[in-house]
Amino acid sequence: MRDAGRTRRTVLDAAARTVAVKGTAVSLDAVAKAAGVSKSGLLHHFPSRDELFLALAQDLAEQFVAAVQAAVDPRDHAAGRLVRGYINATFNEIAHGVSAPEQVMLAGALSSVPGVDRVLREHTDRWEKAFEADGLHPDRVLLIIRAADGATVAAIYEGGANPEELQHTRELLLRLSHGEGGL
Amino acid sequence: MRDAGRTRRTVLDAAARTVAVKGTAVSLDAVAKAAGVSKSGLLHHFPSRDELFLALAQDLAEQFVAAVQAAVDPRDHAAGRLVRGYINATFNEIAHGVSAPEQVMLAGALSSVPGVDRVLREHTDRWEKAFEADGLHPDRVLLIIRAADGATVAAIYEGGANPEELQHTRELLLRLSHGEGGL
Numbered sequence: 626m627r628d629a630g631r632t633r634r635t636v637l638d639a640a641a642r643t644v645a646v647k648g649t650a651v652s653l654d655a656v657a658k659a660a661g662v663s664k665s666g667l668l669h670h671f672p673s674r675d676e677l678f679l680a681l682a683q684d685l686a687e688q689f690v691a692a693v694q695a696a697v698d699p700r701d702h703a704a705g706r707l708v709r710g711y712i713n714a715t716f717n718e719i720a721h722g723v724s725a726p727e728q729v730m731l732a733g734a735l736s737s738v739p740g741v742d743r744v745l746r747e748h749t750d751r752w753e754k755a756f757e758a759d760g761l762h763p764d765r766v767l768l769i770i771r772a773a774d775g776a777t778v779a780a781i782y783e784g785g786a787n788p789e790e791l792q793h794t795r796e797l798l799l800r801l802s803h804g805e806g807g808l
Numbered sequence: 809m810r811d812a813g814r815t816r817r818t819v820l821d822a823a824a825r826t827v828a829v830k831g832t833a834v835s836l837d838a839v840a841k842a843a844g845v846s847k848s849g850l851l852h853h854f855p856s857r858d859e860l861f862l863a864l865a866q867d868l869a870e871q872f873v874a875a876v877q878a879a880v881d882p883r884d885h886a887a888g889r890l891v892r893g894y895i896n897a898t899f900n901e902i903a904h905g906v907s908a909p910e911q912v913m914l915a916g917a918l919s920s921v922p923g924v925d926r927v928l929r930e931h932t933d934r935w936e937k938a939f940e941a942d943g944l945h946p947d948r949v950l951l952i953i954r955a956a957d958g959a960t961v962a963a964i965y966e967g968g969a970n971p972e973e974l975q976h977t978r979e980l981l982l983r984l985s986h987g988e989g990g991l
Contacts, residue, residue: 647831648831650830726915726916726917726919726920729912729916729961730913730916730917732912732961732964733909733912733916734909736908736964737909741967742967744967745965745968748966749965749966764980767973767976767977768980771955771956771958771962773954774958774961774965775953775955775956775959775961778957778960778961779954779957781912781915781919782915782957783928783929783931783932784925784927784929784931785925785928790950793950794950797947797950797951801951
């Protein structure tokens with residue numbers, strides 16, 4: 626069981642890397658090779674291309690949920706604590722995660738896989754409920770979440786990331802999550 | 809001269825469509841075919857793959873500048889008029905332009921082409937100067953621009969666009985550009 630889980634994890638990570646660069650047109654042979662498993666080993670876990678990419682989308686969405694939960698400060702009990710976790714997880718990811726072009730290429734490529742829209746809408750509904758319980762005004766949440774997501778793609782539209790501006794944006798959004806920010 | 813300009817335009821539009829779907833790995837033959845021109849006709853205007861994709865990035869950045877200028881209300885003389893043009897151009901594009909996955913695939917694919925980072929940084933500098941002259945506090949501009957860009961990619965991360973939420977976000981950002989918004 627543990628080995629099976631490990632193989633599944635290895636294949637999903639390899640799929641994320643290869644799809645980010647080559648899109649969903651990538652061959653399952655290439656994914657298997659990148660994962661260091663046999664094609665039949667891959668097919669044992671993911672019987673078809675669509676099932677692999679659907680599982681990948683689900684996995685990425687769940688990894689982000691886990692990253693946000695890990696970024697919530699356990700000593701923070703004020704309204705907006707989940708939003709602050711979202712801000713910090715997003716900017717940590719920009720600073721240390723896969724590059725912005727790879728991340729959007731991956732998300733864009735997966736968005737055309739059958740069933741991915743449904744998985745993402747379910748996650749969106751869960752986020753919405755969680756933010757409702759977080760205590761900030763919905764407009765404030767919408768603004769902060771959209772701006773954080775915009776910061777993720779800014780590197781693509783602006784010819785590279787600007788670390789100082791990213792830090793400034795993170796702090797601006799954190800202030801907004803406390804009901805401050807001078808706006 | 810007019811024909812040459814027309815061919816150039818046709819090739820750039822075809823390149824945008826094909827790169828959005830297939831990435832920069834697309835063959836110049838495929839671009840020429842999509843444009844309805846001969847390969848040698850294409851090479852006459854764009855002697856190499858990198859020159860074509862660099863010209864495409866420049867063209868897309870200039871098209872967006874033109875769209876924002878067209879969206880500025882000539883009767884609007886208050887601070888933030890350019891920011892309001894940016895908001896309206898962005899949300900018009902989300903509603904009527906190429907799909908969000910195609911747009912980010914295109915931007916992501918072009919970001920790896922040599923020279924594109926420089927072109928985009930020049931445009932970013934020009935936007936920055938133009939926003940400085942627009943009269944809003946820089947943090948307010950940053951927040952609005954990032955949130956508008958985030959709205960563009962939201963459809964990808966959330967399994968599809970939500971027209972009502974997009975309209976709500978547009979109105980929220982317009983209110984913020986007037987120094988309102990209850991934040």
